[in-house]
Amino acid sequence: MAHPTRLVVVFGGRSAEHEISCISARHVMSALDPERYQVIPVGITRDGRWVDARRLILDAGPATAALPSPDLASAGDVLPAVGLPEVIGEEGRTVVVPLVHGPMGEDGTVQGLLELAQLPYVGAGVLASSVCMDKSAAKEILLFHGVPQCRWRSARIDEVIPAFLDEAEAVLGYPIFVKPANLGSSIGISHVSDREALEVAVGVAAQYDDFLVLEEAVAGREVEVALLGNDDPEASLPGEVVSEDGFYDYEEKYVSDRAKLLIPAPLSDTEVATVQGIAIRAFRALRVEGMARVDFFYDAQRRFLVNEVNTIPGFTPISMYPKLWEASGVPTAELLDRLVALALERHERRRAHRFVR
Ligand SMILES: Nc1ncnc2c1ncn2[C@@H]1O[C@H](COP(=O)(O)OP(=O)(O)O)[C@@H](O)[C@H]1O
Ligand SMILES: [Mg+2]
Structure with a gap:
């Protein structure tokens, strides 16, 4: 084989699932055949800096269950803004493996960057990534395609007026799940059993997104x-x-x-x-x-x-x-x-x- 494929594994990220991503990336890197792939780990810190994680991972040794958090990278390994070209050489083929869960990773943002860089990457493209990250948008599309879902209502936060809640209560019945449209890891999600708690839950979800989803509890x-x-x-x-x-x-x-x-x-x-x-x-x-x-x-x-x-x-x-x-x-x-x-x-x-x- 001429050149092994270069795989840029992007991990870490700004969401609550930063640590999970570090474990996922370790598992993926250990499973990859070193004969076929040259792996370049690129981390995203919790505050959004991109780092060349090669030295960090080498220093941590192979035995850890998770890759070390990109937060621990030394200043010298910080890449400029979105620094993929710096770690990708000229020769051979590169495929990016985005393993960043949640917002700013799974939601089409990283995918958009990779499209602009004209790099092949694993997983959903920009549109599907952002639609699937938005529970409201995804539900609307699934409804259109007749895919079975629980009963739900969604609204922009300024549309959550008493009449909207009256109708949602009548259609969904208590208990009701209240979720911010975007996000994951159950953050901002409440499970409520009366109108007073419903109103509080709407306020909680609104801290995370301008759109929210109400669902019957299945x-x-x-x-x-x-x-x-x-x-x-x-x-x-x-x-x-x-x-x-x-x-x-x-x-x-x-x-x-x-x-x-x-x-x-x-x-x-x-x-x-x-x-x-x-x-x-x-x-x-x-x-x-x-x-x-x-x-x-x-x-x-x-x-x-x-x-x-x-x-x-x-x-x-x-x-x-x-x-x-x-x-x-x-x-x-x-x-x-x-x-x-x-x-x-x-x-x-x-x-x-x-x-x-
Ligand atoms: N409508 C619902 N009925 C019953 N359980 C629910 C409902 N929505 C969420 N849950 C429970 O909450 C968990 C997290 O909700 P989910 O919508 O999957 O959020 P996340 O995107 O954070 O994973 C689900 O795995 C399930 O256990
Ligand atoms: Mg879930």
């Missing part, structure tokens, strides 16, 4: 499907998250081990086929490419309702996305090879489109 199971592909994605076996109190929050996801993952989820073949089919419809409707984890509620009426689509799912050794593929016969090293190939395929296809100057 009593049911939480099922997740991993997708891989561009136009014609494949769906993994579904997995299930069993949380203790029915609210799979940040603490449960990342801190305690109270949430248990069942892989594969105990579902019949028909149920598996149904949920996989809906996951693929959601993926295509939202124009996702590369990868996504589609999260569902499975309610008492045995309906699979899409909750959300995550375009940069966790990639830690205990994360659902890589584990579901493993259970479906795709080990992480092969999964990464396929994601890189999908990135290149998309890049070439888009380059072939006519571009009006």
Whole structure:
């Protein structure tokens, strides 16, 4: 082989999931075949500086479960503004692997930068990334495509007048989930049971975004499907998250081990086929490419309702996305090879489109 493909793994970032990203990036880097890939880690600090993380990671040694936070990089390794060209040489092929969860990473911002830099990258493009990060926009598109969801209402904050809340209460019934449209990691989300708490929850969500979503509380199971592909994605076996109190929050996801993952989820073949089919419809409707984890509620009426689509799912050794593929016969090293190939395929296809100057 002439030159190995250069993979720029971007990790860290400004969201609450900074540390998760460091663990995901370590897992990805350890799984990559060193014969095929030359890996260049690029970190984003919590305050948004980009750093060449090669020295930092070398100094930390190979044995750590997480990469060291880019926050710890020395001043000499700070890259100018958005410094990808500095770490990318001239020779050979480069693919960027954005592993930054949440706002300023998963939401199309980094993807837009990579489009401008004309670099192939793994995962959803600009539009799908930003739409999937916005719970309100994603719901509107899924509704248009007839993808099943729970009952919901969304509004711009200045539209949240008493009449809006009256109608939402009547349609959704208590309890109600109140969420900022943007964000993740359960931040700014409340679960309320009366009008007074609803009004407080609206104020909380409004601290995070100008748009918010109100949802009926679905009593049911939480099922997740991993997708891989561009136009014609494949769906993994579904997995299930069993949380203790029915609210799979940040603490449960990342801190305690109270949430248990069942892989594969105990579902019949028909149920598996149904949920996989809906996951693929959601993926295509939202124009996702590369990868996504589609999260569902499975309610008492045995309906699979899409909750959300995550375009940069966790990639830690205990994360659902890589584990579901493993259970479906795709080990992480092969999964990464396929994601890189999908990135290149998309890049070439888009380059072939006519571009009006
Ligand atoms: N409408 C709902 N009905 C029941 N549980 C919900 C609902 N919305 C959220 N939850 C619970 O809260 C968790 C986090 O909500 P989610 O919308 O997935 O936010 P995030 O983007 O932060 O992951 C879900 O995994 C689920 O446990
Ligand atoms: Mg979620």
